Amino acid sequence: MKIEQYISQLLFRYQCVTVPGFGAFLTEFQSAQLDENSHSFYPPKKMISFNPFIKNNDGLLANHLAQAEKISYEIAVNSIQNEVSHWKTKIQEFGSFSVKNVGDFSLNSENNIVFIPIDQINYLTASFGLSSFVSPAVKREVYKEEVEQLEEKAPIIFTPEKRRNYSVLKYAAVFLLSAGITGTVGYKYYENKIAQETLIVETNVQKKVNQKIQEATFYISNPLPAVTLSVPEKKLPYSVVAGAFRIESNAEEQYQRLLELGFKKAKRLAPNKHGLFPVVYGSYSTYSEAHKAMKNIQKLDNKAAWLLVDEL
Structure with missing residues (x-):
């Protein structure tokens, strides 16, 4: 077969x-x-x-x-x-x-x-x-070489322009710059004045609110019942298997042996769909943690130890 x-x-x-x-x-x-x-x-x-x-x-x-x-x-x-x-x-x-x-x-x-x-x-x-x-390679260097060749064949010629008299524009620019500085200073003064007045109003309002809070008395006639939150159990889908046995007494004997050897995380799993009773050195939440533990166990105790992954 x-x-x-x-x-x-x-x-x-x-x-x-x-x-x-x-x-x-x-x-x-x-x-x-x-x-x-x-x-x-x-x-x-x-x-x-x-x-x-x-x-x-x-x-x-x-x-x-x-x-x-x-x-x-x-x-x-x-x-x-x-x-x-x-x-x-x-x-x-x-x-x-x-x-x-x-x-x-x-x-x-x-x-x-x-x-x-x-x-x-x-x-x-x-x-x-x-x-x-x-994926085809991106040919960036080829395009760069083509551009360089085109620049060599068709150089750019700069034509000088006639110089104009910009003296009038120079004085106009100085005038606009002075006007801008004056306007900026005036706006800053106005802005600071508004901020000071706003701060005074907010301070008075806050004092009145604090006074009302001190005078108030709160009473709840029908309080809500306490809520109990249940934290879901952390899943440990990765287990290092010591063996799977058809006879339950053999599985219990292997489990007790692991405890005597100091494997505190050892446990017995529920019978699987094949009717076998698995015994594991321990269960872990991540693959890397379980794989590292399996390598150490193979060196120290059992070369035949293997990794079991529960279906998620």
Whole structure:
């Protein structure tokens, strides 16, 4: 049974899709890109990588396969194992194989697996409908050179004019300047006079208002009831997952282990739609905070820890 299409479907919705016994496909957000050499613009996308050390069955792929094919969970697990065995045989015999709509696998000189993701599909749903495009370069320098060439070919010739007698205009300008200065001084005096009178009136009015306020007595016979404001709970959509268990007692055992290790933010989540009981190291409000915590946990405690994003 081919499982490539089910891996591709899950990559649209999750950041980690584990293939039991083989490895995990991880996605990471990449912002929009600009290639200055080719003048190409690329929309935001999910970058796909492969981690061969995450092999534990978290139940995500098996449950999705069981629901899609309408088979039991055990049969789905066996189908995944058969497909993984087929992949390993192909890479040992031919040195490479491809997972449709995901990427290509090959062996390097040190016999290690090398993964090259596919570029044709953008798994970031927020970028649906956006595609890359090429914008022609703006040729500003070319236009500048053309203008300079035209100036060289057609130089501007200045023709001197006959000098006129401007003595009368000079005296007229002096007269207008003097009249303007006199008018300005007079206007400033008038403006200051109006401002002083206005200030006196406003001061008297303010004194009367303050007197009325002191004499007044306010009484509310029917006061309004107190209003209680409820602050909405802060959403923590990003969680670092320690594991998802089919048996609840196993989930409780893992939860108690995390508390003993000092992970105070550890908690158990409600069973998901696949019937699994998730246990997380902690939940966070931003992706960057959760991603940083996941990297530290992978170094200190669990290399297989992965990031869960709740649907908003």
